[in-house]
Amino acid sequence: MKSCNQMITDLDTPTLLVDIDRLKKNINKMTSFAKxxxxxxxxxxxxxxxxHIAKMQLDMGATGITVAKIGEAEVMVEAGINDILIAFPIANKTKISRVKKLINRGVSLKLAVDQIEQLRILQQAFANDSFELEVWIKVNSGLNRCGVEPGKDVLELAKEISMSKNVTLGGIFTHAGHSYASKSFEEIHNIGVYEGKAIAESAADCENIGIPVPIRSVGSTPTYQIAGKVEGVNEVxxxxxxxxxAIQVGLGVAKEEECALTLLASVVGVYKESRLVLDTGSKSLALDKGAHGNDTVKGFGKIVGHPDITLERLSEEHGVAIFPTRTELKLNDRVQIIPNHACTVANLFDHYVVHKNGRVMTTWPVDARGQVT
Ligand SMILES: Cc1ncc(COP(=O)(O)O)c(C=O)c1O
Incomplete structure (x- = not known):
């Protein structure tokens, strides 16, 4: 725990900061939308x-959480969180035995299914268990990553699940990650509407032949407030x-003042030819300019209050920035950087330093960082 009298400007760098007021506002925006x-x-x-943040989300109204990795689920279960969707198709023995351990502990776990072959493996693995495995069909709404196609293919898989022993259909879900490549809000809107319809219509097809689909789930940050309004969708x-x-800011989905995560950096030197170096290379900022064809960001993060400076290149420890003619920044000055991609940057740190208006409140571990399996 850091001293409450400490200001963020006194901290060593690079340090990952969370602005508590912005975080609460952002969570409140999600929960209000849902309500x-x-x-x-x-x-x-x-x-x-x-x-800590997952529990804040649950306390503020979330009904459960989504994870991508079993390791992330295991960390959350240890902390008492017990309603979890693993949104990644799982089919191998080692992973299935970890899943069973979680279900045996009473966790309401939902697994993603998107292929008959994978379903067969799960059916076999759970055939002799005393409990049922809940699966959600993963639907491709245009990202073209995992997922069955909406409509007929969903129906076929749903039929197979409905005939299974010990495997039940709890829902269908999709993630319109391709919205990150949108060039306009209109494009995001159209992707969001399609995302919602792909789920709502596929669920209706299943229910028309007597297969209930209790949960119809959509969501990416750019689209959830659009897809979540489509009739028949009931989860985001x-x-x-x-x-x-910075990617969300570039897309027009968020304002700079809403970004709750920043990286505190120090100026290491100011050099000729409009060049300055920060102590934030790829070890702390990640070489991420956005997945799924996103090209809305310039450089490797937004330096708060210095829109004319571009963080042009990163080596492991050095972040090389270019300023137009002159800059007031000098050796040892501190700056905050809004990362291009918050998720990958969080994965690089052990702790968040949580602050309110620049005053340090506490630290929170990044509990599930590095959970690659
Ligand atoms: C299956 C699934 N659901 C939800 C999300 C959340 O998307 P976002 O971070 O855009 O809100 C993701 C992100 O990768 C995902 O893969």
Missing amino acids: DNNVHLRPHIKTHKSI RPGNAAFFD
């Missing part, structure tokens, strides 16, 4: 990987919206 639109909220915790799963980042 106002009568949908469940199941935030993806891959963004923050923090037990935003992740990044807890922190936001």
Whole structure:
């Protein structure tokens, strides 16, 4: 625990900062959307990987959480969180035995299914168990990563699940990650509407032949407030919206003042030819300019209060920035950087330093960082 009299400007760098007021506001925005639109909220915790923040989300109204990795689920279960969707297709023996351990502990765990072959493996693995495995069909709404196609293919898989012993269908879900490549809000809107319809219509098809689909879940930060309004959708799963980042600002999804996660950096030197160096290289900022074809960011992060400076290149420990003609920044000055991609940067740190208006309040571990399996 840090001293409450400490200001963030006194901290060593690089340090990962969370602005508590912005974080609460961002979570409140998600929970209010869910309440106002009568949908469940199941935030993806891959963004923050923090037990503390996941519990804040649950306390503020989330019904469960989403994870990508069993390791992330295991960390959250240890902390008493017990309603979890693992949104990644699982089919191998080692992973299935870890899943069983979690279910045996009473966790309400939902696994993603998107292929008959994978379903067969799960059916076999759970055939002789005394409990049922809940699966959610993963649907491809245009990202073209995992997932079955909406409509007929969902129906076929749902039929197979409904005939299974010990495997039940709890829901269908999709993630319109391709919204990150949008060039306009209109494009984001259209992707969001399609995302919602792909789920709502596929669920209706299943129910028309007597297969209930209790949960119809959508969500990416750019689209969840659009897809979540489509009739028939009853759950949203935003992740990044807890922190936001420079990619969301570039897309017009968030304002700079909403970004809750920043990296505190120091100026290492100011050099000729409009060049200055910060102590934030790829070890702390990640060489991430956005997945899924996003090209809205310039450089490797937004330096707060210095829009004319571009963080042009990163080596492991050095961040090389270019300023136009002159800068008031000098050796040892501190700056805050809004990362391009908050989720990958959080994964690089052991702790967040939590602050309110620049005053240090506490530290929170990034509990599930580095959970690659
Ligand atoms: C399946 C799934 N659901 C939800 C999310 C959350 O998306 P975002 O971080 O854009 O809110 C992701 C992110 O990768 C995801 O893969």
